[in-house]
Amino acid sequence: MKLRRAQATLMNEALVGAPRHVTEAAMRIGRGEVVPGADAEAVVAALADVMTEAYSEADGLTERGIEIDDLIGVVQQMSEHFYD
Numbered sequence: 001m002k003l004r005r006a007q008a009t010l011m012n013e014a015l016v017g018a019p020r021h022v023t024e025a026a027m028r029i030g031r032g033e034v035v036p037g038a039d040a041e042a043v044v045a046a047l048a049d050v051m052t053e054a055y056s057e058a059d060g061l062t063e064r065g066i067e068i069d070d071l072i073g074v075v076q077q078m079s080e081h082f083y084d
Helices: 005-014 020-030 037-054 063-077
Strands: none
Touching: 005 020, 005 037, 005 063, 020 037, 037 063
């Protein structure tokens, strides 16, 4: 599985300023690499934080928030644990 270009761009934009280990894991995921569970979870956690802090409103997620939520599902599939 590989991220679409738009998904990879969204992930990179959302993770600006994230810790180095998170951005490195995100780069590997963006290349279609399956990553250790802890790395995938770190990326998921960072994306979830961005989604809830920047792209949620009183009545739910914004359109961009929904895109990040969809991206989180793809990132979870790039975890070694997904294939256990």
